Amino acid sequence: MSLFDKLRGSRSKAKQQAEQIAEKHGDKIASGLDRASGAVSKATGGRYDDKIDKGVSKAKERLDQQGGGSPAGPPPTTSGPGPVQDSSTADDTDKKKGAGPTP
Numbered sequence: 001m002s003l004f005d006k007l008r009g010s011r012s013k014a015k016q017q018a019e020q021i022a023e024k025h026g027d028k029i030a031s032g033l034d035r036a037s038g039a040v041s042k043a044t045g046g047r048y049d050d051k052i053d054k055g056v057s058k059a060k061e062r063l064d065q066q067g068g069g070s071p072a073g074p075p076p077t078t079s080g081p082g083p084v085q086d087s088s089t090a091d092d093t094d095k096k097k098g099a100g101p102t103p
Contacts, residue, residue, distance in 0.1 A: 026064075026066070030063060037055075037056045
């Protein structure tokens with residue numbers, strides 16, 4: 001048996017174990033995702049809520065595909081302050097780059 005065959009076998013075994021864990025503990029994993037997203041949102045001051053929500057949503061979709069997780073529903077929104085605006089606006093950025101206004 002070659003090294004490549006051994007690696008392929010290890011990969012399939014790991015995938016099966018991940019599916020079993022997702023089936024057994026999917027609700028706990030989904031809860032952990034929600035808690036982690038809230039902590040990250042708080043730590044970043046809400047600046048990345050859209051990206052955090054997108055990542056959590058994709059992780060939960062994958063968890064549901066693996067056979068675990070909570071029933072499908074809208075992804076939870078992170079609690080925290082709204083997005084923080086940078087002091088420079090899009091128009092300022094365009095001027096700095098030398099680009100003109102968009103039509």
